[in-house]
Amino acid sequence: MSTFTYPEFTAKQAITANDGYRCPSCGNRLNPENAGKTYRCLNNHSFDRAKEGYLNLLLAQHKRSRNPGDSDEMIRSRQRFLNRGYYDNLALHISQQLSSMAINSRFLDIGCGEGFYLQAISAVRDDLQLVGVDISKTAVRLAAKRPFNAQLAVDSSFNLALFDNSIDMAMAIFSPFSPAEASRVIKPKGYLMLVGPGKQHLSGLTAHIYDQPVPHQGNHKFIDNSDEFRLLNEMDILQTIDVEGSAIADLLHMTPYYWHAKPAQQQYLRTLERLTTDIHFNIRLYQNCVDSLP
C-alpha cells in the first residue's frame, strides 16, 4: 500500500497579526508576547503556548467533560491505523483536489484530529497557511508533533477562535461542526469540503457486530437544511482493503462501533489475522453563500 512522502520538518509558522486568533472570551485579537510563549488580548485574557507549539483556546464552559472529544485510546488507535496507509486513497484524493483549487491563503481543518489529512495537504500546498482545530488536547498534541507547518489549537468547532472571513477553505472529515460558525469564518464564496461515510463504509467490520446493515449518517446532516452553503459537487470513493493483525483492533477502537460490539464480538475480531472490508467515503464540496463582509 502506498504511503506519502512528507517534506522535511521546519520551524512552526509564525502567527502574525493578520491571520491570528481571536480571544474565545471577548473576541479581541490575541497578541503574542514573551517570544510567542503566551497569547494575550487587551482584556488580559491569556493563553499559553504548549511546548509542542499549539494553543489551548478551549474555555471551561465549552467543555462538556474534563477531557472532551474522542478518547485518548480512540485517537491513538486512529493514528496507528492511518499511519499504516489504509486511508491513503482518501488523503490522496483530498490533496489532489486541493492542489487544483483556486485558494491562496488559509485552509482550516475543523476537527483535525491527530493531523493525518492536514499533513497530506501540506505536502502539496506548502503555499497555504494551514490551520487545525480539535476539541481533544491529546489529538492536537499529536498533530503538533507531526513534521509539518500549521497553526494548531485546541478549540471548539462550535465557537471557533478565528476572525470572520479569515479562511479561504475549510474541511471537516467525519467531524461535527456548526454551519453558521463555519460560514462566519470562511470568506464569502469560500469553500467547505465535507467527508463522511458512504453506504458501504466498513461493511466488513459492521457485519461482525450488527445483524442488519446500519445506515450511516454523514456530517452533511448538519448542513442539509441550512442556508449558508450551496452544494457544488459530490463524489464517492469506494475501495476494498485487507486490514491485518493489530490494525483490526485499532480499526474497531477508532470507530463508534467499539461501543456497540459485545465483548465476545470484540474478542473474536482481535483473533482475526485479516479482515476484508469496503471503505466508502462520500465527499461533498460546498460554497459559502453568506456574504458577511461589512
Ligand SMILES: [Zn+2]
Ligand atoms: Zn479576551
